[in-house]
Amino acid sequence: MSAAPILQVDGLSKSFRGLRAISEVSFAIEAGSITSIIGPNGAGKSTLFNLITGYLAPTAGDVRFRDRRITGMATNRIAELGVARAFQIARPFRDLSVFENVRIGALFGKAGSRDVEATTRRGMELAAIAHLADQPANTLTVGQLRHLEVARAIATRADLLLADEPCAGLNPTETAAMIEVLRRIRASGVTIVLVEHDMPSVMEVSDRLLVLDAGAMIADGPPHEVAGDPRVIAAYLGSPDD
Ligand code: ADP
Ligand code: MG
Numbered sequence: 757m758s759a760a761p762i763l764q765v766d767g768l769s770k771s772f773r774g775l776r777a778i779s780e781v782s783f784a785i786e787a788g789s790i791t792s793i794i795g796p797n798g799a800g801k802s803t804l805f806n807l808i809t810g811y812l813a814p815t816a817g818d819v820r821f822r823d824r825r826i827t828g829m830a831t832n833r834i835a836e837l838g839v840a841r842a843f844q845i846a847r848p849f850r851d852l853s854v855f856e857n858v859r860i861g862a863l864f865g866k867a868g869s870r871d872v873e874a875t876t877r878r879g880m881e882l883a884a885i886a887h888l889a890d891q892p893a894n895t896l897t898v899g900q901l902r903h904l905e906v907a908r909a910i911a912t913r914a915d916l917l918l919a920d921e922p923c924a925g926l927n928p929t930e931t932a933a934m935i936e937v938l939r940r941i942r943a944s945g946v947t948i949v950l951v952e953h954d955m956p957s958v959m960e961v962s963d964r965l966l967v968l969d970a971g972a973m974i975a976d977g978p979p980h981e982v983a984g985d986p987r988v989i990a991a992y993l994g995s996p997d998d
Contacts, residue, residue, distance in 0.1 A: 768817035795968035840914030846905035865912020879911030
């Protein structure tokens, strides 16, 4: 890696009453990249995002964003530094318009955001929902709600976006639209870490894959290399002694 990583995770562990949900996980994310984290259900992917964004405190280990240690910092503090999370289950303010929902991201994001209106518009445009600006959130389809969640996250002016299964439950057309949005966000200068199950999309959009299985990182590398790794295949298909 040439430049300093934008995110560095070192020896991160999290136990829930004896269950090792994340076990000594280490990796670094290069600025400007799209990295996907894959792994079976329960592998620890959302827990890893919770640890990075301050929703959970780790049992051990460190998280660094740029030159700062953010381990155990408050979620709003981490967001103000420029780390945004698009949640797996979005909970928009259903009676507010798309514009007003995205505006919340612009209001509570990275410190120093001043032009809330322009930042809100830009978030909607990047997420391809500018045409829905005046619609109440409760009139949106599942696919449009996912775009709204991404728009809200990006309107914080984040430099790093953690997107947790943005394509879950979307049809192939909607999935392709979301992948296009992620590409556009990356092109705008935002580094992306993606948790996603749809393998064709993951293979197409990612510079790199990290594979979690039962809380441990079992593979890390270019998508085609990782997808052919016997340990990765076993984790997905189950080994004979499982
Ligand atoms: P993934 O996102 O990869 O499907 P999760 O990170 O949601 O997996 O969960 C990893 C493991 O940790 C699972 O066994 C899950 O039941 C457990 N877990 C997650 N969050 C909690 C929590 N707050 N309390 C107790 N157990 C949890
Ligand atoms: Mg999850």
